[in-house]
Amino acid sequence: MDYExxxxxxxxxxxxxxxxxKKAILAGIQDSGKVVIAAGLIMIAVFVGFMLTPDAMIRSIGMALAFRVLFDAFVVRLTLVPAVMTLMGKAxxxxxxWLDNILPKIDVEGESILKHKEHKTERKSS
Known part of the structure; x- marks a missing residue:
């Protein structure tokens, strides 16, 4: 699921x-945990809707998918992932x-642009 x-x-x-x-893990759960819970509940509601159809095959698929999302969102994403990351610490x-050199540098928040702009203004003022 993409809500990870x-x-x-x-x-x-x-x-x-x-x-x-530890601070990063707590902040991630505190800030983004609500999104994971909301996405999980929405998906479960959709799959429960599948279980209301008269076709037995669709009902069984809906039940399997609802259980899968329930397990994935609440057990794996909100329990196991933070627990393993806490146990691993900085590791x-x-x-x-070598991998850092290969991977593209993605800056979603635009922090590198702001730092570059601040660096330019500091040069001009010096």
Whole structure:
């Protein structure tokens, strides 16, 4: 499911600012946990709607998908992922240099542009 992106991206954002894994995990759950819960509940509601049809095959698919989302959103995303990341500590954020060089630098928030702009204004004022 894509709602994992909300949770872990918020954790990564806080970790890159503070370098404190526990604080990053707590902030990720606190800020993005609501999105994960809402997305999970919406998807469960849709799949429960499938269970209201007269076709037995559609009902069984709806039940299986509803259970899958329930397990994935609430057990895996909100329990296991933060628990494993807490146990791993800073090792959860380790990225080998060679991989860091290969991966593209994506700046969703635009922080690198702001830093570049601040650096330019500091040069002009000096």
């Amino acid at each position: 992106v909300f949770l872990v991206s918020r954790m990564q954002e806080v970790y890159s600012q503070t370098k404190e894994p 959860a954020w380790y990225l080998p240099k």
